[in-house]
Amino acid sequence: xxxxxxxxxxxxxxxxxxxxxxxxxxxxxxxxxxxxxxxxxxxxxxxxxxxxxxxxxxxxxxxxxxxxxxxxxxxxxxxxxxxxxxxxxxxxxxxxxxxxxxxxxxxxxxxxxxxxxxxxxxxxxxxxxxxxxxxxxxxxxxxxxxxxxxxxxxxxxxxxxxxxxxxxxxxxxxxxxxxxxxxxxxxxxxxxxxxxxxxxxxxxxxxxxxxxxxxxxxxxxxxxxxxxxxxxxxxxxxxxxxxxxxxxxxxxxxxxxxxxxxxxxxxxx
Numbered sequence: 488x489x490x491x492x493x494x495x496x497x498x499x500x501x502x503x504x505x506x507x508x509x510x511x512x513x514x515x516x517x518x519x520x521x522x523x524x525x526x527x528x529x530x531x532x533x534x535x536x537x538x539x540x541x542x543x544x545x546x547x548x549x550x551x552x553x554x555x556x557x558x559x560x561x562x563x564x565x566x567x568x569x570x571x572x573x574x575x576x577x578x579x580x581x582x583x584x585x586x587x588x589x590x591x592x593x594x595x596x597x598x599x600x601x602x603x604x605x606x607x608x609x610x611x612x613x614x615x616x617x618x619x620x621x622x623x624x625x626x627x628x629x630x631x632x633x634x635x636x637x638x639x640x641x642x643x644x645x646x647x648x649x650x651x652x653x654x655x656x657x658x659x660x661x662x663x664x665x666x667x668x669x670x671x672x673x674x675x676x677x678x679x680x681x682x683x684x685x686x687x688x689x690x691x692x693x694x695x696x697x698x699x700x701x702x703x704x705x706x707x708x709x710x711x712x713x714x715x716x717x718x719x720x721x722x723x724x725x726x727x728x729x730x731x732x733x734x735x736x737x738x739x740x741x742x743x744x745x746x747x748x749x750x751x752x753x754x755x756x
Contacts, residue, residue: 573648574645
């Protein structure tokens with residue numbers, strides 16, 4: 488009997504060692520973490536996509552100024568798709584630099600929303616910056632060189648000029664800063680890099696804005712594209728950090744009157 492018990496006991500497999508159990512637990516934990524990270528990335532991608540679809544203004548392409556909807560403090564405002572901010576104490580300085588003609592007074596609301604028939608709208612200065620909006624502001628998608636020369640010429644006349652653009656529906660976006668005729672920073676994206684000049688500024692780095700170089704391959708994965716398209720919603724934030732953004736101008740000067748007009752495109756000397 489004793490021999491039979493010993494034989495039966497010997498046939499029972501020994502339980503796995505403590506190290507094996509620990510390895511299995513670590514493997515399961517790692518698998519759960521990886522699965523959770525993938526699910527989180529998918530959720531964030533879905534939410535960002537739905538937000539862009541909700542924010543995109545279907546009428547923006549047909550509107551003369553390409554305005555878009557922006558939400559700020561619970562309010563809905565129309566903001567321009569492209570604008571320039573220049574250092575100036577008065578609207579008159581900017582009007583003279585642009586050689587505007589056929590000028591007329593225009594409210595902030597109508598000016599920023601593009602409810603006028605002229606090329607440009609000049610908003611009253613906020614914190615030493617004058618905003619220029621309207622269909623006369625060049626579009627880097629159509630001609631990035633025109634943006635470059637226009638911005639340089641303005642910075643020669645006024646000292647400092649900044650350009651911003653974004654299109655939520657298409658994902659196009661860009662920003663640039665010229666000072667005294669030189670480009671400090673320039674970036675534009677429309678499915679590929681149209682412009683990348685100068686080093687990213689501290690504000691760009693703090694907002695984690697992705698700026699592919701000319702030689703970088705086009706993003707293939709959905710996550711890589713999403714990382715670049717995330718720049719779109721950060722353009723107004725960058726503008727507010729560099730100078731001033733259209734929504735802030737509207738909020739600080741809700742009843743102010745700016746100027747609209749036609750202009751002869753300035754040339755750098």
